[in-house]
Amino acid sequence: MTASGDLQQALFQRLRSDASLSALLGGAGLLEQATDNAAFPHVTCGQTSAFDWDTGVQNDADQLVTLHVWSKTHDEAETRAIMDSIKARLADAVLIIGPRGQTRLVQEFAESRYDEDLLVHHGLLRFRAITQEND
Numbered sequence: 001m002t003a004s005g006d007l008q009q010a011l012f013q014r015l016r017s018d019a020s021l022s023a024l025l026g027g028a029g030l031l032e033q034a035t036d037n038a039a040f041p042h043v044t045c046g047q048t049s050a051f052d053w054d055t056g057v058q059n060d061a062d063q064l065v066t067l068h069v070w071s072k073t074h075d076e077a078e079t080r081a082i083m084d085s086i087k088a089r090l091a092d093a094v095l096i097i098g099p100r101g102q103t104r105l106v107q108e109f110a111e112s113r114y115d116e117d118l119l120v121h122h123g124l125l126r127f128r129a130i131t132q133e134n135d
Helices: 003-016 019-025 077-090
Strands: 042-050 062-071 094-097 101-115 120-133
Touching: 003 042, 003 062, 003 077, 003 094, 003 101, 019 077, 062 077, 077 101, 077 120
Parallel strands: none
Antiparallel strands: 042 062, 062 120, 094 101, 101 120
């Protein structure tokens, strides 16, 4: 598995272990990729970027991971509640990433908006994952 795949697996495992988030999502609302018939609300994992913060070259030790929250309610309250639950669960979280080491998550960005084309509320959460190799 790649470093970004390991990160996504550890991230989803941590989120799936949160009963309050599962209740907000109605159970199986954490998806690696949405399908056409995915129930709302749900969360998907978006782009993961890996690069060296000093040089700009690719480096699997530091990554940006984006989570997308999707809701079809008439206001953004559901989207915000899901985002708040994710932020609380991942705030300064330390994830074990296979044999590589530990990854600490730091929130970089959050946004919620209504997408008129898709008729959904869309939340974005971006986290920086900083991996420290095991000695």
